[in-house]
Amino acid sequence: MNQKVLENTRNVAIVGPYSSGKTTLLESLLFLAGATTRKGSIKDGNTVGDSSPEAKERQMSVEVTAASATYQDINFTFLDCPGSIEFAQETYNALVGAGAAIIVCEPVIDRVLTLSPLFKFLDDWEIPHLVFINKMDRSKNGFMDVLHALREVSSRPLIPQQYPIYQGEELVGYIDLVTEQAYHYHAGSPADPVPLPEHLKDEEKAARTEMLETLADFDDHLLEELLEDIDPPQEEILQDLKKELGADQIVPVFLGIAEQDYGVLPLLDALIKEAPAPTVTAERRGLTAADKDNTIVQVLKTYFTPQGGRLSLVRVWQGEVTDGMALNGVRAGGIYRMMGQQQQPIGRAFAGEIIAIGRLEGIQTGDILTSSNQKKVPQLPQAEKLEPVYALAITPENRKDEVKLSAAMGKLIEEDPSLYWEQHGDTKEVILWGQGEIHLQVALDRLRRKYNLPMTTHLPQVPYKETIRQATKSHGRYKHQTGGHGAFGDVYLDIKPLPRGEGFHFHETIVGGVVPKQYIPGVETGVREYLEHGPLGFPVVDVDVTLTDGSYHTVDSSEQAFKQAARIAMTEGMPKCQPILLEPILMIAVSVPSEFTSKALQLVSGRRGQILGYEGREDWKGWDRVTAYLPQAEMHNFIIELRSLTMGVGTFTWQYDHLQEVPEKLTETVLASASNGNGKS
Incomplete structure (x- = not known):
């Protein structure tokens, strides 16, 4: 293993809500690091991130984009992650391999809640993360007010490393709280050091003291210095920031305007000085140097490219990867550094790096791969798969x-x-x-684009069922005469309802051989075939059918004839049993911030849902979990309404629970829809 490469590698995920400016920040980082010669823009559709046709069309990230840069001898791989909650799986899968994350957000207190799931994921996985408050030129709230709001959604203490300098409402610079040096921004060039503004000295002092006191919670020596009014040296503060960030104990906060490159270089410098080396994340995942000769990689994302086919974005956890190496018995067909949709071939990659490997056929996202067939593949954690909604x-x-x-x-x-x-x-x-x-x-x-498969879509049909309310007796006789042998079957059936959930039962009480045993399976088959489409037109459940009597012909009877007789008996008898329509009922668990719980309850009730209860969501501060029964017919746009009521963060899980009688008025609507041939209710 090349130790220098390991220490000089940083994998950084860029995460945050939709429209917070993640892709714009990536463009600025790459440009300032010298990886690109000009910055692209979302509007022009020429950014390194969001370069797929689907992303360009919507002007939003729809999949993870990897991009590499080298700055001050540090090899960075940035992972630009989607911000929409609908693409959260992409983000979570990528974060599994990240050594650190930048949470990009806007200085809008009302939108801070949208960061809650991200903070929770990062804290649960103990992924070191920083906050970059972007678009500070549009802030309508004070910096400390925004900071206070952010603290409400983080279980780790947030500490500002910078303090903004405004002239009127215009952001003109910042104060570095470690060095106490003030800087003014300049378009197209680094910020200039300037004297600390007199009117901000008290505010700067208070913010710096707060930063130091938070760090002192994790460092007894620093605490002693503060108690003795000793100003700690800058190097000690930086060491504490590096140590506590690497342990995911604190969240440093930076600010700027990514579109103008304001505040981006200090952020890049902080990643160099404070973000942990890849060994820290590997150790947290339970990997040690004892097995260093065995290469271990984890697939973070799978792409199918128009030119090269399958491409697997992987984190190299241990050892090194070389072109042609066999991983889990599959030969690597090319190793690449990524720059958006561009690939740069490389000969090998070392532990700590995130690279792409070509043609790993049969390997799935999340898979753990090893170079050794003899050694057991380690059990590295994978992001939980999100349930479809x-x-x-x-x-x-x-x-x-x-x-x-x-x-x-x-x-x-x-x-x-x-x-x-x-x-x-x-x-x-x-x-x-x-x-x-x-x-x-x-x-x-x-x-449509990749596989030339244009599709038409419609709402899924609700899988209604039907059952019966009362019993009846029914007779069916099938008699058919042709030039040769005829066909004859004659049956008497008892049809009665069963309790909900019992399904279908078939019995026979034939005595004296009035229906020979070899024909009885035909009777059951005829009954079952009829039950696929009952008198209301839907599959029938919870019915008991008993063959009680019948007659046969020694020459003309057959299993097929008795099947037809049974269908006739069911067709005659079932409409007399008071058929009723049943709909599937789901058990749902809705998770929302507590301030939206009443809205969630109203949403469920307004869709014919039955509230079972609600309580605080386990391990989620300030969130509730509502459980309820919800008709499947009411589920289709449920997630859309739930998100619109909860700033996009509400979600739910579901599972089928039981069948329930459809209300009479709705039954008429469903049956009318079915008779018109669409059945898409």
């Missing part, structure tokens, strides 16, 4: 393309594991599941 039924525009759909969907899900697809057993529809409306539209765009 939104669905569309999809059909190829060209019916001939149906045969290509399965392979294309497989690749789509390899690129984005938060997608899921199924062919529904009852409705026979192909249903695509994901994290929201935009998420599925991006997936459909990829199907």
